[in-house]
Amino acid sequence: MRSFSILNFKVRRTLRENLSAFWMKCCYLLILAMPFILLIGLLLKSSLLFGEHSLMELIFSSEWKPLSGKFGFFPFIISSLWVTFISIAIAAPVCLLTAIYLTQYAKRFVLKIMQPVIDILAGIPSVIYGVWGIIIIVPFVSKVAGWFNVSSSGYSILTGAIVLAVMIIPFVLNILIEVYKTIPIELSEASLSLGATKWETIKKVLTRKAYPGIISSFGLGVSRAFGETIAVLMVVGNVVQIPSGIFQAGYPLPALIANNYGEMLSIPLYDSALMFAALILFVVVTFFNMGSRYIIMHYEKKI
Amino acid sequence: MINGSIINIEGLNLHIGNKHILKDINVKIPEKKLTVILGPSGCGKTTLLKSLNRLTDLYPEVKTQGKIFNGGIDILNPKIEITELRKKMGLLAQSPYPLPMSIYDNITYGLRISGRRKKRYLSKRVEYYLRQVSLWEEVKDRLKDPASALSIGQQQRLCLARGLSVDPDIILADEPTSALDPVSSREIEELFLKLKQRYTIVMVTHILRQARRVADYVIFMYLGEIVEHGTAEQIFENPQNQITKAYIKGTYS
Amino acid sequence: MKRKFNLNRKFFKKLEELIFRVLMIISTTIIIVALLAIIISILIKGVPSLSWEMITQTPKGGYYFGKEGGILNAIIGSLYLSGGATFLALVVSLPLALYMNIHKMKEKLVVNIIRLFLDILWGIPSIVYGAFGFALMVFLGLRTSLLAGILTVTLFIIPIMVRSMDEVLKTVPRGLIEASFSLGSTRSETSFRVILRQCIPGLITAILLAFGRAIGDAAAVLFTAGYTDYIPTSLSQPTATLPLSVFFQLGSPIPEVQNRAYASAVVLTVIVLIISISSRAFSMKYQKNRIK
Numbered sequence: 001m002r003s004f005s006i007l008n009f010k011v012r013r014t015l016r017e018n019l020s021a022f023w024m025k026c027c028y029l030l031i032l033a034m035p036f037i038l039l040i041g042l043l044l045k046s047s048l049l050f051g052e053h054s055l056m057e058l059i060f061s062s063e064w065k066p067l068s069g070k071f072g073f074f075p076f077i078i079s080s081l082w083v084t085f086i087s088i089a090i091a092a093p094v095c096l097l098t099a100i101y102l103t104q105y106a107k108r109f110v111l112k113i114m115q116p117v118i119d120i121l122a123g124i125p126s127v128i129y130g131v132w133g134i135i136i137i138v139p140f141v142s143k144v145a146g147w148f149n150v151s152s153s154g155y156s157i158l159t160g161a162i163v164l165a166v167m168i169i170p171f172v173l174n175i176l177i178e179v180y181k182t183i184p185i186e187l188s189e190a191s192l193s194l195g196a197t198k199w200e201t202i203k204k205v206l207t208r209k210a211y212p213g214i215i216s217s218f219g220l221g222v223s224r225a226f227g228e229t230i231a232v233l234m235v236v237g238n239v240v241q242i243p244s245g246i247f248q249a250g251y252p253l254p255a256l257i258a259n260n261y262g263e264m265l266s267i268p269l270y271d272s273a274l275m276f277a278a279l280i281l282f283v284v285v286t287f288f289n290m291g292s293r294y295i296i297m298h299y300e301k302k303i
Numbered sequence: 304m305i306n307g308s309i310i311n312i313e314g315l316n317l318h319i320g321n322k323h324i325l326k327d328i329n330v331k332i333p334e335k336k337l338t339v340i341l342g343p344s345g346c347g348k349t350t351l352l353k354s355l356n357r358l359t360d361l362y363p364e365v366k367t368q369g370k371i372f373n374g375g376i377d378i379l380n381p382k383i384e385i386t387e388l389r390k391k392m393g394l395l396a397q398s399p400y401p402l403p404m405s406i407y408d409n410i411t412y413g414l415r416i417s418g419r420r421k422k423r424y425l426s427k428r429v430e431y432y433l434r435q436v437s438l439w440e441e442v443k444d445r446l447k448d449p450a451s452a453l454s455i456g457q458q459q460r461l462c463l464a465r466g467l468s469v470d471p472d473i474i475l476a477d478e479p480t481s482a483l484d485p486v487s488s489r490e491i492e493e494l495f496l497k498l499k500q501r502y503t504i505v506m507v508t509h510i511l512r513q514a515r516r517v518a519d520y521v522i523f524m525y526l527g528e529i530v531e532h533g534t535a536e537q538i539f540e541n542p543q544n545q546i547t548k549a550y551i552k553g554t555y556s
Numbered sequence: 557m558k559r560k561f562n563l564n565r566k567f568f569k570k571l572e573e574l575i576f577r578v579l580m581i582i583s584t585t586i587i588i589v590a591l592l593a594i595i596i597s598i599l600i601k602g603v604p605s606l607s608w609e610m611i612t613q614t615p616k617g618g619y620y621f622g623k624e625g626g627i628l629n630a631i632i633g634s635l636y637l638s639g640g641a642t643f644l645a646l647v648v649s650l651p652l653a654l655y656m657n658i659h660k661m662k663e664k665l666v667v668n669i670i671r672l673f674l675d676i677l678w679g680i681p682s683i684v685y686g687a688f689g690f691a692l693m694v695f696l697g698l699r700t701s702l703l704a705g706i707l708t709v710t711l712f713i714i715p716i717m718v719r720s721m722d723e724v725l726k727t728v729p730r731g732l733i734e735a736s737f738s739l740g741s742t743r744s745e746t747s748f749r750v751i752l753r754q755c756i757p758g759l760i761t762a763i764l765l766a767f768g769r770a771i772g773d774a775a776a777v778l779f780t781a782g783y784t785d786y787i788p789t790s791l792s793q794p795t796a797t798l799p800l801s802v803f804f805q806l807g808s809p810i811p812e813v814q815n816r817a818y819a820s821a822v823v824l825t826v827i828v829l830i831i832s833i834s835s836r837a838f839s840m841k842y843q844k845n846r847i848k
Binding site for chain 3 (some may be wrong): 013014016017020021024025027028030031032034035038041042045093094095097098100101102104105110113114116118119120121123124126127128129130131132134135136166169172175187196197198199200218223224226227228229230234254257258261273274275278281282285286289290293
């Protein structure tokens with residue numbers, strides 16, 4: 001009787017072990033398959049479009065007339081690029097300076113304040129950023145445009161970029177803080193004992209050492225910014241045009257998808273075109289994401 | 304026996320948070336000699352060494368009291384411009400930390416910072432200091448390579464040359480051979496014996512045999528206090544204190 | 557002459573450092589001000605519209621036109637949706653994180669490949685997940701529903717959850733794992749009895765983080781969860797969510813409807829703040845209690 005229950009126990013134990021290992025393996029395979037499933041899904045859905053138009057035409061034509069079957073993505077791509085690069089141009093110096101300040105100069109209590117600030121900023125939902133953009137940044141930009149003698153509703157590329165910049169700041173900043181923290185203190189010691197001032201040490205030694213990390217943090221920021229949807233959509237104006245200035249409205253790719261998907265499915269090729277937009281997002285974002293990680297992995301040791 | 308001292312430490316106390324790391328340190332470090340700070344690990348040797356050029360500033364929560372005089376100036380006085388004083392002391396860390404630049408720039412970094420820009424002058428200096436540490440022949444063809452491409456032993460010698468480049472009076476070395484293989488360690492020790500003709504060297508170590516090989520003057524520390532200090536002969540042949548005796552005989556490890 | 561030159565150089569060095577220090581302080585201040593501006597502006601706009609009716613009633617007369625009613629549909633809908641997605645994600649994420657750190661402890665390559673794939677997935681914008689989810693839904697002949705929303709959001713938060721659990725489990729000392737093995741525990745016993753207990757606060761932080769992302773994301777549910785005035789009673793019904801409640805109702809020309817949007821924004825912000833603060837509290841506790 002007793003030996004039976006021990007046997008039973010053993011069987012149950014092995015079974016549990018095998019079952020859990022099996023489920024773990026399933027999860028593992030799911031993760032490995034996921035990017036490919038996504039990519040193939042997007043390719044399949046947008047392949048209809050490739051049948052009718054060449055890739056070059058899709059990317060570089062600026063004629064967007066879905067009703068007559070003309071799908072030129074150029075205005076959307078340009079809008080996305082504008083918004084992304086202006087936002088990174090705003091966020092990059094702010095993040096770099098703050099990261100240096102927090103890791104090299106700041107007193108303990110500043111750190112104690114900043115850690116939750118960064119965390120909360122990172123956790124605020126996109127749509128809240130959008131509301132904030134509408135309440136504060138839109139009127140602000142409209143006013144600023146006035147100073148330059150440009151009339152603008154405030155719903156513009158610049159507004160989208162500012163909102164986006166604030167959104168990616170916590171993300172980029174966290175990476176940069178980590179980058180500066182991992183630099184060994186002995187490098188500072190070496191530089192200081194050669195008669196360098198603290199600032200010279202930061203500028204010529206630490207930032208040089210951090211260089212690959214800095215570049216990749218910006219790259220990751222770009223990948224984050226490029227796909228951001230709701231917040232940008234709410235403030236960027238959404239007019240199909242090639243924007244000629246930062247006070248003009250733009251229409252980035254994610255906004256295109258969000259505004260139209262699932263609605264005008266009766267127009268032929270329309271959902272295929274929107275899937276193509278999603279494909280562009282996927283490819284660009286993954287490129288920047290992987291590129292940045294490659295930089296930090298391969299160049300960190302070489303400097 | 305000891306003629307003239309270059310560093311005078313008077314009543315130095317150092318706290319990190321509420322830990323008392325260095326307790327009432329009073330000692331004079333002789334000029335143009337190789338002084339070894341000896342003791343078991345964790346006794347505050349490294350902290351004492353770093354206080355000498357106030358690198359303790361880099362660590363939060365460090366509080367120091369007391370005075371360290373170098374050439375009549377109290378280094379610990381917060382009003383003192385420490386940047387220039389640090390140049391008088393070259394630092395060699397536990398393991399080599401070359402600056403993230405080329406071999407050439409590692410040597411010229413200190414010179415450029417103090418305003419020397421002429422190319423011919425810099426090149427000459429690079430050769431001179433690399434020869435000092437017997438590295439010139441090994442690297443003369445690849446001065447533009449990143450310093451991290453060198454072997455660990457070469458890197459440590461490069462770091463020494465870098466320290467010499469700003470013409471210090473004192474070399475501070477914190478267990479400089481602990482990351483090195485025996486051959487490279489030997490090379491560093493030999494360099495020190497050569498360099499002590501012209502520099503005052505303060506070296507931290509916990510390796511007794513190394514101390515015996517190189518020391519002129521020994522400071523023995525235990526639990527944040529100086530137990531005993533004197534010439535190498537005194538300490539190794541005729542230690543007064545029980546703890547020192549035990550450590551020297553090797554019954555204490 | 558030379559001395560004067562040196563003094564000049566020193567002066568400029570000092571000046572440069574000073575300028576940059578001022579810039580650094582300005583940057584840091586900008587970040588703090590931005591956060592305060594966001595929270596204060598949302599509160600100022602939204603708090604006046606918050607009332608008991610607002611958070612206990614569903615909208616009356618259609619969410620886009622009806623002036624009466626509140627946002628209960630969105631609050632409950634969001635909780636259902638993110639709760640469901642977080643649970644489903646947990647079922648995948650926890651085993652996977654344990655798999656990486658205990659089963660495959662010695663196989664660096666496998667673990668690094670999983671990490672790489674997680675990084676890829678984690679980087680993909682939620683709108684792409686949303687579009688993909690919708691395409692899949694159409695392909696399978698489903699309609700917009702709570703279930704479709706949950707599935708899409710699950711896919712989107714799995715990489716976030718696994719990555720943060722991985723960070724927690726990475727810090728478990730190998731000695732502890734080996735000790736458990738040497739006592740004859742199987743891998744799953746080690747995982748679920750020893751390691752889990754040690755890491756629970758950290759894992760809860762990871763779950764909270766994922767929940768926060770799930771409840772705040774609009775793009776993934778935009779096409780998949782639909783939107784409705786009612787509280788869903790089954791998985792096959794569409795559901796309202798807080799982010800979309802903000803997004804849709806803000807676009808309405810009627811001030812009363814806009815007020816519902818602002819109220820939703822406040823509720824969403826408060827939920828996210830609570831999550832952020834409590835996960836901070838958990839992670840602090842985690843740092844205190846961990847065996848090193």
